[in-house]
Amino acid sequence: MRETTTSTPAGRGRGAARSERARQAILTSASELIARDGYEHLTIEGIAARAKVGKPTIYRWWPSKSALIAECLADDTLMQEDFAPPDTGDLLADLTTWYRDIAAFLGDPGNAALIRSLIAASIDNPLVATELTQHLGAGPEALHGRFRAAVAAGELRADVPIEALVDLITGGIMMRIIDRTGLRPGDSEAFVRALLGPLLT
Amino acid sequence: MRETTTSTPAGRGRGAARSERARQAILTSASELIARDGYEHLTIEGIAARAKVGKPTIYRWWPSKSALIAECLADDTLMQEDFAPPDTGDLLADLTTWYRDIAAFLGDPGNAALIRSLIAASIDNPLVATELTQHLGAGPEALHGRFRAAVAAGELRADVPIEALVDLITGGIMMRIIDRTGLRPGDSEAFVRALLGPLLT
Amino acid sequence: MRETTTSTPAGRGRGAARSERARQAILTSASELIARDGYEHLTIEGIAARAKVGKPTIYRWWPSKSALIAECLADDTLMQEDFAPPDTGDLLADLTTWYRDIAAFLGDPGNAALIRSLIAASIDNPLVATELTQHLGAGPEALHGRFRAAVAAGELRADVPIEALVDLITGGIMMRIIDRTGLRPGDSEAFVRALLGPLLT
Amino acid sequence: MRETTTSTPAGRGRGAARSERARQAILTSASELIARDGYEHLTIEGIAARAKVGKPTIYRWWPSKSALIAECLADDTLMQEDFAPPDTGDLLADLTTWYRDIAAFLGDPGNAALIRSLIAASIDNPLVATELTQHLGAGPEALHGRFRAAVAAGELRADVPIEALVDLITGGIMMRIIDRTGLRPGDSEAFVRALLGPLLT
DNA sequence: CGATAATCGAGACGGTACGTCAGGTCTTAGG
DNA sequence: CCTAAGACCTGACGTACCGTCTCGATTATCG
Numbered sequence: 003m004r005e006t007t008t009s010t011p012a013g014r015g016r017g018a019a020r021s022e023r024a025r026q027a028i029l030t031s032a033s034e035l036i037a038r039d040g041y042e043h044l045t046i047e048g049i050a051a052r053a054k055v056g057k058p059t060i061y062r063w064w065p066s067k068s069a070l071i072a073e074c075l076a077d078d079t080l081m082q083e084d085f086a087p088p089d090t091g092d093l094l095a096d097l098t099t100w101y102r103d104i105a106a107f108l109g110d111p112g113n114a115a116l117i118r119s120l121i122a123a124s125i126d127n128p129l130v131a132t133e134l135t136q137h138l139g140a141g142p143e144a145l146h147g148r149f150r151a152a153v154a155a156g157e158l159r160a161d162v163p164i165e166a167l168v169d170l171i172t173g174g175i176m177m178r179i180i181d182r183t184g185l186r187p188g189d190s191e192a193f194v195r196a197l198l199g200p201l202l203t
Numbered sequence: 204m205r206e207t208t209t210s211t212p213a214g215r216g217r218g219a220a221r222s223e224r225a226r227q228a229i230l231t232s233a234s235e236l237i238a239r240d241g242y243e244h245l246t247i248e249g250i251a252a253r254a255k256v257g258k259p260t261i262y263r264w265w266p267s268k269s270a271l272i273a274e275c276l277a278d279d280t281l282m283q284e285d286f287a288p289p290d291t292g293d294l295l296a297d298l299t300t301w302y303r304d305i306a307a308f309l310g311d312p313g314n315a316a317l318i319r320s321l322i323a324a325s326i327d328n329p330l331v332a333t334e335l336t337q338h339l340g341a342g343p344e345a346l347h348g349r350f351r352a353a354v355a356a357g358e359l360r361a362d363v364p365i366e367a368l369v370d371l372i373t374g375g376i377m378m379r380i381i382d383r384t385g386l387r388p389g390d391s392e393a394f395v396r397a398l399l400g401p402l403l404t
Numbered sequence: 405m406r407e408t409t410t411s412t413p414a415g416r417g418r419g420a421a422r423s424e425r426a427r428q429a430i431l432t433s434a435s436e437l438i439a440r441d442g443y444e445h446l447t448i449e450g451i452a453a454r455a456k457v458g459k460p461t462i463y464r465w466w467p468s469k470s471a472l473i474a475e476c477l478a479d480d481t482l483m484q485e486d487f488a489p490p491d492t493g494d495l496l497a498d499l500t501t502w503y504r505d506i507a508a509f510l511g512d513p514g515n516a517a518l519i520r521s522l523i524a525a526s527i528d529n530p531l532v533a534t535e536l537t538q539h540l541g542a543g544p545e546a547l548h549g550r551f552r553a554a555v556a557a558g559e560l561r562a563d564v565p566i567e568a569l570v571d572l573i574t575g576g577i578m579m580r581i582i583d584r585t586g587l588r589p590g591d592s593e594a595f596v597r598a599l600l601g602p603l604l605t
Numbered sequence: 606m607r608e609t610t611t612s613t614p615a616g617r618g619r620g621a622a623r624s625e626r627a628r629q630a631i632l633t634s635a636s637e638l639i640a641r642d643g644y645e646h647l648t649i650e651g652i653a654a655r656a657k658v659g660k661p662t663i664y665r666w667w668p669s670k671s672a673l674i675a676e677c678l679a680d681d682t683l684m685q686e687d688f689a690p691p692d693t694g695d696l697l698a699d700l701t702t703w704y705r706d707i708a709a710f711l712g713d714p715g716n717a718a719l720i721r722s723l724i725a726a727s728i729d730n731p732l733v734a735t736e737l738t739q740h741l742g743a744g745p746e747a748l749h750g751r752f753r754a755a756v757a758a759g760e761l762r763a764d765v766p767i768e769a770l771v772d773l774i775t776g777g778i779m780m781r782i783i784d785r786t787g788l789r790p791g792d793s794e795a796f797v798r799a800l801l802g803p804l805l806t
Numbered sequence: 807c808g809a810t811a812a813t814c815g816a817g818a819c820g821g822t823a824c825g826t827c828a829g830g831t832c833t834t835a836g837g
Numbered sequence: 838c839c840t841a842a843g844a845c846c847t848g849a850c851g852t853a854c855c856g857t858c859t860c861g862a863t864t865a866t867c868g
Contacts, residue, residue: 014206017817024819041325047849050812061851118326123382125323126243131382131838159401163393166375169384170397173374174367176381180325182333183370192364197398200360220842248828257841263832419843420833426845444628444729449823458846463825502658526783527721528645533784561803570779572799575776576769578783582727582782592765597756597784598773603765603801620812627814650854659815664856794843 012074027053028060032070033080037112041071041119066187068127071120075133082117083107085139086148094194097171101190104175108185117179131153140172171197221264228254229261234281235270238313242272242320269328270322276334282317284308286340290371294353295395298372301340302391305376309386318380339374372398415596422465429455430462434472435482439514442520443473470529477535483518485509487541488550495554496596499573502541503592506577510587519581542574573599612693623666628655631663635673636683640715644674663753666760671730677738688742689751693738696755700774703742704793707778711788736747743775771789774800 033051036044044067048091050057064070074080085107087100108114117134124131132141139145145168152158178185233254237245245268245314251258276283277384286308288301309315310366319333325332340346346369355357379386414541433454433565438446446469452459464471476482487509489502526533534543541547554560563565576595580587634655637645653660677683685709688710690703711717720737727734735744736790742748748771755761758759777796 014813016861018819019817021819031263045849046851052821054820057850058821058852059819074362099833121381122323122326125319127813128381128383136384161395166390166393167399169393170371173376173378174371175374176377177370177374178378179327180322181336182329189367191370192367196364196367200401223839245831246828255841257843258830259832259842260840263839418835418841420845421843447823448825453847456846458848459824459827459846460847465846496635515760520728523783524725525761527725530783530785537784565799567850568792568795568799571780572773572777572796575778576773577776578779579772579776582724582731582779583738584731594769595773598766598769602803603770604761619810619866621814621866622812624814639860648854649856652813657815659817660856661816662814664812 021059022057024053024055025063028055028063028070029074029077029079033074036071036080036119038114040115041067041122044119058059066127069131071123072127072129072133073139075120075130078188079135084137086144087139089148091153091155091157093148096148097194097198098190100145101185102187104138105185105187105190108175108179109187114182114184121176121180127157135172138172138175140168143190145171150197167197177178219386225256225260227262228274229243229256229264229271230280234275237272237275237281237320238317239288242268242323243315245320247364256266267328268329269324272324273328273334274340275367276321276331277307282338285335287339287345289342289348292356292358295347295399297349298395298399299391300347301390302394305339306386306388306391309380310388315380315385336373339373339376341369346372359380368398426455426457426461427465430457430465430472431476431479431481435476438473438476438482438521439603440519442517443469443524446521463504468526468529470532473525474529474531474535477532477539483539483569486539488546489541491553492551493557493559495550496600499596499600500552500592502547503595506540506597507589507592510577510581511589516581516584516586519605523582540574540577541552542570547573569599624662627656627658627662629675631658631666632682633681635676639674639677639683639722640719643718644670644725646741647722669730671726671733672701674726675730675732675736676739678723678740685738687740689747690742690752692751693754693762694758696751696760699751700797700801701793703748704796705790707741707791708788708790711782712790713779715786717782717787724734724779736774741775741778743771748774770800 004186010048023193028049032044035048035052046057046067048058049055049070050060064073073082078084085100085104087096088098091130108117109188135141140159146164147165149158149167153160153162153164171193174197175182175185178189226253231252233245233250236249236253238337247258247261250271251255251261262269265274272281286301286305291297309318321331321335325335334340347365350359350363350365350368354361354365356364372394375398376386378384409518433439434446434451436453436500437450448459448462448469451472452462458588462472466475473482480486487506489498489501492498509517522536523533526536537543545560548566551560551564555562555566573595576599577587579585607744626628635647635652636656638651649660649663649670651665652673663673668675674683674806675718681687688703690699693699709787711720713772724731727737738744752761752765752767752770756763756767774796778788780786781792
């Protein structure tokens with residue numbers, strides 16, 4: 003679990019400690035409800051009821067629905083999947099593999115809807131965007147790392163703007179989720195070719 | 204104005220005709236409010252009040268807030284800008300120009316917030332996504348056309364997957380808006396190079 | 405029904421009229437609940453639920469719980485009893501009769517509790533006090549009237565301060581309710597004698 | 606200080622003794638807050654915060670807000686005034702004096718509001734009513750005593766129902782506070798005359 | 807004198823109710 | 838028959854307090 007959010011119990015001077023039981027129940031309930039009903043139908047009241055917790059307990063620790071979702075992601079409660087390109091030495095093949103995995107995941111309409119919900123949450127909390135891209139493997143460790151390795155291996159030109167490359171490829175996935183076009187596994191090669199293959203004559 | 208939505212006046216038998224005044228007032232009010240407060244704070248009630256219209260008048264013609272927004276876009280009430288790459292014969296230069304224009308537009312935080320709102324609206328109505336990409340110049344006429352012209356001119360390989368290319372480049376922009384990283388004009392070349400330049404050694 | 409409160413439908417320009425069904429259901433539910441649970445346990449939420457009405461419908465028409473109670477009283481929904489001294493020509497006998505009726509009424513602990521609740525409501529809304537004293541017969545028509553008649557009949561001295569007399573006698577009842585001492589029917593004569601009988605030697 | 610409430614330190618076996626500092630701080634804070642904000646806005650949480658005391662410390666020693674108020678009164682923390690009729694041998698004059706003092710006290714709207722708050726507290730705890738009437742001089746020692754002295758002095762008939770007389774006169778004051786009519790000093794004579802003067806012809 | 811135990815401050819907890827906002831539907835009056 | 842106005846029921850919002858419980862520290866008595 004990456005701890006990225008603000009809801010740390012802090013130093014605790016005196017007084018009862020924060021209830022780990024409540025925290026877990028809230029994260030779990032939020033995760034189940036967003037997966038079932040989508041971000042738009044997610045309510046603090048519903049989460050509190052399902053977690054058998056008072057609403058104030060949620061408001062005490064999270065300033066907003068989206069912050070709560072961010073922690074669900076950071077805590078791996080909401081999405082177990084963590085995509086990352088392998089490193090076989092063949093960049094095109096590795097990216098295609100990675101892309102295909104994601105496409106397979108998004109083939110399930112439930113998963114696609116979940117990611118759509120997470121994009122919605124990202125809009126009022128960039129932290130969610132960060133967590134989401136992490137899970138998709140587009141974080142600094144995974145995709146960035148693979149590109150840097152390719153540069154080091156002499157597979158990719160040294161002056162390639164890796165940041166831009168990552169945003170392009172991640173954004174390409176997002177677009178297909180937003181406009182509901184979807185990602186077919188066969189698209190994987192098209193995307194990778196469009197990105198890395200020789201385009202200009 | 205492209206007419207893409209469902210709110211056609213229809214055949215009409217008897218009775219008063221649909222009030223064009225009301226329609227315009229609603230679209231204008233919705234546009235002003237979303238620009239001012241963002242999609243999350245946009246309410247039907249607020250629109251009705253500002254347009255001096257009853258709520259049912261809105262519900263009669265639009266099934267949802269996002270459908271209303273889609274029509275605002277189609278009607279050019281919400282966004283006057285219509286980006287499109289020029290065609291000077293030099294694809295890289297043309298794309299860079301287009302990208303730079305968009306980056307300049309998004310340099311204004313208000314505009315960035317507006318687009319972020321439109322992405323939010325896109326999530327519960329793909330029609331908004333369509334309209335939005337149109338306005339950004341990523342629709343069939345503009346960006347696709349430019350790529351097809353490049354293929355025809357022999358500037359781009361014939362087997363390039365244009366669809367994927369467009370989604371990559373559009374998605375790249377979206378990503379930067381969602382995660383609030385922003386697009387600096389200087390990024391334009393990086394993006395275009397990352398997409399079209401020679402990457403592999 | 406005396407109409408003393410502010411919740412008049414007003415002029416009504418256009419739009420749906422105020423629902424009489426809702427108004428009645430609210431008054432009835434409030435009356436039942438205050439009689440059952442007391443003013444302290446009376447909640448707007450509970451009234452709304454029992455009346456099958458939305459909370460805003462209550463807040464639209466009454467500014468506070470106590471204003472609602474005042475209207476329950478004015479509407480004779482909460483208390484059907486309306487005490488008033490008879491006029492047989494014998495003031496002492498008439499007052500004793502009246503007092504005895506009230507004592508009998510308050511003999512039922514439920515009634516005593518209800519009046520106690522109404523005193524509580526009176527404290528944050530003097531309108532309730534007015535309505536309550538009306539019902540007890542201490543309003544201008546009943547007790548005041550009887551005293552004026554006694555003066556006219558030469559039964560009572562002309563310079564008697566009627567206002568003070570009424571407040572004394574009403575307050576005497578209130579005291580016994582507040583301190584839970586209670587009013588026994590036998591007290592009636594003691595009170596009336598204490599008030600009107602020859603005290604000084 | 607009369608000790609009438611339940612908060613006795615009890616036998617105590619071992620362990621730390623009850624903190625007198627905490628007790629005083631709580632009584633003082635409660636008194637200040639009820640005087641400032643009224644009984645309806647008085648909260649245990651607010652008292653605890655102002656007294657720099659934990660909520661359980663309050664709940665440990667007092668079962669309810671009203672019990673705490675009762676002790677504030679018994680402890681003379683909340684009201685320093687203790688009214689009592691003098692005994693000059695002239696009952697009418699003495700009562701008038703006493704009444705006038707109370708009327709003067711209630712002339713200050715803050716005092717009137719305080720007494721109103723105490724009546725509210727009396728409703729859910731008759732002990733408060735007892736303490737309140739004590740402070741107003743309507744307890745067994747003061748007003749009752751004065752009446753008994755008058756009987757002994759032959760000023761008042763021996764068969765006068767003193768209890769009822771006291772309730773009438775106290776209730777008369779209460780009424781004026783509850784219905785916010787107020788007591789003007791000039792009313793004093795009217796009340797006393799209404800009570801004791803020759804009424805019947 | 808050290809163990810025992812009650813108290814104290816602090817504050818988190820599961821709850822209930824608050825008063826408000828907005829949703830989407832309906833009813834009425836006017837044109 | 839459409840439009841404006843607006844009332845209706847519903848449901849969620851975020852907040853304030855409730856009364857209880859759980860800490861860790863302090864304090865005083867008892868064995």
